[in-house]
Amino acid sequence: xxxxxxxxxxxxxxxxxxxxxxxxxxxxxxxxxxxxxxxxxxxxxxxxxxxxxxxxxxxxxxxxxxxxxxxxxxxxxxxxxxxxxxxxxxxxxxxxxxxxxxxxxxxxxxxxxxxxxxxxxxxxxxxxxxxxxxxxxxxxxxxxxxxxxxxxxxxxxxxxxxxxxxxxxxxxxxxxxxxxxxxxxxxxxxxxxxxxxxxxxxxxxxxxxxxxxxxxxxxxxxxxxxxxxxxxxxxxxxxxxxxxxxxxxxxxxxxxxxxxxxxxxxxxxxxxxxxxxxxxxxxxxxxxxxxxxxxxxxxxxxxxxxxxxxxxxxxxxxxxxxxxxxxxxxxxxxxxxxxxxxxxxxxxxxxxxxxxxxxxxxxxxxxxxxxx
Numbered sequence: 001x002x003x004x005x006x007x008x009x010x011x012x013x014x015x016x017x018x019x020x021x022x023x024x025x026x027x028x029x030x031x032x033x034x035x036x037x038x039x040x041x042x043x044x045x046x047x048x049x050x051x052x053x054x055x056x057x058x059x060x061x062x063x064x065x066x067x068x069x070x071x072x073x074x075x076x077x078x079x080x081x082x083x084x085x086x087x088x089x090x091x092x093x094x095x096x097x098x099x100x101x102x103x104x105x106x107x108x109x110x111x112x113x114x115x116x117x118x119x120x121x122x123x124x125x126x127x128x129x130x131x132x133x134x135x136x137x138x139x140x141x142x143x144x145x146x147x148x149x150x151x152x153x154x155x156x157x158x159x160x161x162x163x164x165x166x167x168x169x170x171x172x173x174x175x176x177x178x179x180x181x182x183x184x185x186x187x188x189x190x191x192x193x194x195x196x197x198x199x200x201x202x203x204x205x206x207x208x209x210x211x212x213x214x215x216x217x218x219x220x221x222x223x224x225x226x227x228x229x230x231x232x233x234x235x236x237x238x239x240x241x242x243x244x245x246x247x248x249x250x251x252x253x254x255x256x257x258x259x260x261x262x263x264x265x266x267x268x269x270x271x272x273x274x275x276x277x278x279x280x281x282x283x284x285x286x287x288x289x290x291x292x293x294x295x296x297x298x299x300x301x302x303x304x305x306x307x308x309x310x311x312x313x314x315x316x317x318x319x320x321x322x323x324x325x326x327x328x329x330x331x332x333x334x335x336x337x338x339x340x341x342x343x344x345x346x347x348x349x350x351x352x353x354x355x356x357x358x359x360x361x362x363x364x365x366x367x368x369x370x371x372x
Contacts, residue, residue, distance in 0.1 A: 002026045003267075004071040005051075006058055006104070007078035010037055011218045012121065012210075012259055014046050016075060019260045021050050030067040031078065032057040037219050046217055058100030065107045073117035073267060076104060076194070079187070083125060084311065084364050086183035097186035098193075105197040118198055119266055122207040122276060124171075124252070126188035128178030130318035132166035134159040139169065144180055150310040150371070155245045157316050168250065168284070170321035173209070173276050180313045195274060204273035206266040208259075211280035211320050214340060215256030216347030228253065228341070231291050232348050235298050240305040242361065244314065244370075247288030247306050252280040252319040255335035265329040272329055280320030281333045293338065297345050309371040311364065 003020055007013040008029030020027050029051050035041045047053060056063040058078045068074065080086070080096040101120075108115060134140050142157040157166055179185045191207040198205025214228040220236070231241040262279040266272040291304040325331040364370040 001072045003073045004028050005075045006030045013077040015256050015260050017048050017051050027051040029053045030056050061103045064103050068107050075119045077121045083181045083183045088367050090182050093182050101190045118203050118205040120194040120207050122191040122209040123187035124211040125184035126177040127171050128180045129315045131169045131171040133169045137161035168317040170319050172321045206272045207276040208279045211252040211254050220351050231294050240302050241291040243304050243306045248286050250284045250286045250317045253285050254281045255340040257335050258333045262331050269329050277325040278320040282322040284319050293341050311370050
């Protein structure tokens with residue numbers, strides 16, 4: 001199969017390219033080498049030499065149209081990533097995530113091609129706040145917490161029906177998506193656009209909603225990347241990881257290798273077609289546990305800085321129900337969190353880590369997104 005991977009030089013895309021080539025597929029990478037992800041705008045050392053590389057931007061219609069030519073499948077991973085940054089770089093995020101996806105779908109709708117599979121990298125951010133159980137009201141989806149609540153140091157969500165305490169439960173694909181950032185909005189709409197055009201033109205399409213992905217090749221110099229990489233960059237530079245709230249907010253962290261597994265299953269199994277799936281470990285990890293684990297495995301004793309401050313739009317808890325992808329595609333997460341952190345640390349020993357967290361935080365504070 002000939003496969004186009006947009007964003008194929010990036011963190012997730014490059015791992016996927018390696019696996020595709022390992023399984024005998026011919027792969028064309030289309031990537032603009034964004035300097036925020038690739039320092040200096042240079043091709044990364046991990047770029048697979050057996051893949052065809054085309055430097056191009058999904059906002060460039062003609063370049064993308066040429067890249068689609070002759071392809072049997074498209075794995076659409078090109079995107080601007082970062083919740084906080086998206087709240088002020090609004091045009092950039094919408095141009096890349098929505099405009100770029102619009103270009104791809106317009107090409108598939110209006111020009112001859114042989115694409116018979118489209119996979120889009122969707123995001124757990126489109127769920128917003130996670131799902132909860134209330135002893136009185138049952139399963140609920142609370143709204144975002146208020147600034148007044150934050151300022152009182154009340155970090156946990158309350159039941160929207162009775163204001164009582166809540167217990168976290170996994171979020172399902174059928175749950176309403178309660179987007180609360182420009183990034184999340186673009187990822188939700190990107191997913192819906194792909195599924196819509198896929199159904200309209202009989203192009204089997206699959207949306208994979210990634211939860212918090214970690215692993216080697218994640219940029220350690222991008223302050224808007226995943227929290228594991230951000231903490232790694234701080235610790236490598238002998239600085240404390242900066243943690244908002246009380247550190248007990250929880251997420252579902254999934255290895256990039258399991259993300260690749262889900263993509264390959266979706267690519268080959270027609271039972272995935274025209275559906276959205278959570279891709280996650282199904283396990284709960286707090287942000288503080290991430291920092292403490294990296295600290296321990298790096299052999300350092302740098303105490304995390306728990307600020308007890310907040311970022312507007314942050315959710316308290318969000319973990320995944322993975323029953324659908326397990327039952328439909330036989331997906332089974334294989335990497336334990338601790339093993340995955342070991343791998344990330346080994347890789348980071350030779351990786352460049354320019355700590356820009358303070359600069360990014362100052363930018364968010366100046367715009368009122370982070371409490372000053």
